[in-house]
Amino acid sequence: MSGIMYERIPEADHAVYNRHAAARRAAFHIASTELRPQRTLAIIDGRTIAREHLSRGLLSNGLGLRMATYSSVEDIETYEAEAFSVILLCVGDSRFMDNSIVLEIGALVRRFPKVPVIVQAELCGLQQILGVLQQGARGYLPGNAGISVCVEAISMALAGGVFVAAENLNDIQRIFGARRHQSKRLEMxxxxxxxxxxxxxxxxxxxxxxxxxxxxxxxxxxxxxxxxxxxxxxxxxxxxxxxxxxxxxxx
Structure with missing residues (x-):
């Protein structure tokens, strides 16, 4: 991959670290890699410092994924779907003004149909959240979300769920409830x-x-x-x- 890769390496136990122990650990690492290939999180963020900080923070919190960072969606479009396990797209507020980012998210979801896409943005209006989710994204994170919340969202998306911040969940449920009510009314x-x-x-x-x-x-x-x-x-x-x-x- 042309993106920058990060992988957490466990610290060695110096009390038992000798040639034979190292060999056993190396053999186990090779065997486990063959049984379960390392999964990769792609972080897309045009802000260099922000994406590097986020990737290192996720690694240090034991997410258990390799990190590949990119500056734009275009940087990953040439990759095969199998290259990534989950995609985290960080978006600036200005991108929502002309709705272009919503269409771009939809294109990204279609390009990687089996890879859950999570969006993080400062702007957390209900219309923006609903627009992103309707495009097929599997989560929407506020811009001030901490690392632990990011880990939770990524884990939920990998498990097949959809993550929405608690402060937005009630409003979204109310809107979807009203839409079901409206549909029932139209059928009546x-x-x-x-x-x-x-x-x-x-x-x-x-x-x-x-x-x-x-x-x-x-x-x-x-x-x-x-x-x-x-x-x-x-x-x-x-x-x-x-x-x-x-x-x-x-x-």
Whole structure:
């Protein structure tokens, strides 16, 4: 690899370090390497000092991976997917302004479909996090995350999970919950019933609804009966109250 490689070397036990012990350890190292090839974490960060500091910090905290550092996504595009076990992409805030980085993350995920990609960025708005996760990234770290949090995120991604910082998790769960709720709501009514409901929520009478939608008054009455039944309401006022609660948007 053209990137800079780092690997933690255990300190020797000088009390037992002799020629025979060294030979035994060397033989064990060779055997274990053949059984389980060393996995590699690719760190992509345009800031030289930051990426070197992060790689050494992860090594010293016993992550158990080799480190390969790169300055840009382009630097790793020529490698085979087997070259990396996980990719950590560190992004500056300015990259999110024109959405280019989100598209780049999507391309990176498609280029290495079996390699989990984790993104670290100072900007932690919900839209940025959701955009990154929707592109297939397996984690989103805030820029001030400590080494232990990075280790946790990388370990979770390697285990097949998705990591999101605790301070963002509740908001994300709320948004996904609302989307499921919205999907259920859309399935509950027909397209025409949705049109009737849009006018009904304005407090309009059946004749006004019929005129606005170009329907016969009797047709509107049929739709109204179906809507009342679906929301389990006995009259228009109760129906409007329940529908408004059902259609309530996230603030």
């Amino acid at each position: 009514f027909t397209r025409r019933e949705h049109q009737v409901i849009d006018v009904l929520r304005q407090g309009k009478a059946n004749k006004t609804i019929a005129y606005a939608l170009g329907l016969a008054p009797n047709t509107v009455k049929v739709h109204m009966r179906n809507i009342l039944r679906k929301v389990r309401a006995t009259n228009r006022a109760e129906a409007i109250y329940k529908i408004n609660a059902l259609f309530e948007e996230i603030s």
